[in-house]
Amino acid sequence: MSEIKALLFDVFGTVVDWRTSLIDNFTAWGKTKGLKGDWTALVDGWRAAYMPSMDEVRKHPERGFVILDDLQRQSIEPLAAKLGITGLTSADFDYLTRGWHSLNPWPDSVGGLTRLKRKFIISPLSNGNVALLTNMAKHAGLPWDLVLSAEVFGHYKPDREAYLGAAKILGLTPGEVMLVAAHNNDLEAAQSFGLKTAFVPRVTEYGPHQNRDFKADGNWDYVVKDFNDLADKLGC
């Protein structure tokens, strides 16, 4: 087993609890603004639009890469209309989109990352854009060494360019890099391109709609309880 030198982290769901963060944020904000709406349905519907919106980017390389902020901004307006949430201005939609920049970490995230950083290069490898990930890190206190994003490689995960681009830009072989994720399909892609893999379950990520990723489904290099358990197992 070649020595692991860098740990790359999936972010949405793996490092931060996007669902609770957004629902709490929008519910409080809606009250302040006097806006009525099913914010939980909005958040769940928005997340459901995530994969199809990235597929559109993948299908149309001639249009150029579109960052996640712009995809999210495009999908929120029709979704709000569909859910009967009315009276939102353009600035309101901007506010909602910006909500993805200030998600809160799982309880073990900051402490675990801080330990892992002592021994490894730690970076997100997320479909979130660089500004989103940078602002999130400032908000949540995530102690990244650097910020790697699909935006840097012009390809969304699970495209090979994202995983192999991350190893290359760090000057490392794929086997010197390990992806940490709460999603088996992300790890499956990473493993297929030669990266090492660590699974951490985040079984409340989708709330009552969680229907997968309760446990490791593949032959991952590490299966851990949380980031502190990973730090224990990696000797940090």
Add this chain to the structure above:
Amino acid sequence: MSEIKALLFDVFGTVVDWRTSLIDNFTAWGKTKGLKGDWTALVDGWRAAYMPSMDEVRKHPERGFVILDDLQRQSIEPLAAKLGITGLTSADFDYLTRGWHSLNPWPDSVGGLTRLKRKFIISPLSNGNVALLTNMAKHAGLPWDLVLSAEVFGHYKPDREAYLGAAKILGLTPGEVMLVAAHNNDLEAAQSFGLKTAFVPRVTEYGPHQNRDFKADGNWDYVVKDFNDLADKLGC
């Protein structure tokens, strides 16, 4: 004056003392290896090859972007031969090239950056490649929020794409970003593209060969003594 949200730092000379670091490193290493050579001349000559090597990249976009590690590796072999330093293996040249990954900070760099990070996004904006800057940050304890590099934008400073690309990837306007540098020409380029500017003198950067940048030559937004002085002036 629009609010500054991110500080971008030139690195070689501004954050780290490349010359003393490399001379000390190579002198000690040469003794261990039993290699004789004028390591000071090697370091000075290597740095002199820096600008011309980037100009070649600029002149030949059809060849694609070449990262600084590769440029440095290409220029060191003929330089060593010219200086009569013989007996170096390919692994030795790799070692020397890797020396640029472990440069030491100026005395105020880590403390000043740590203070500035409380209020601003802080990132390098360097011609060094991402791996070089990442390894340097681990070595020197530089507390970057993220690592921006010419490599990410496919253009070396002073090309506009580097400065404007950095603002764009942070989701900021050029006026919300300030470049901090010890080099007036770097600040001149940044200012011409709408960034704010801060000059910090590093008058021993080139040792006895220093022939410019003893003081601010332009109308910069801030002229400071060191990073702590900048933190004072920015209220950090």
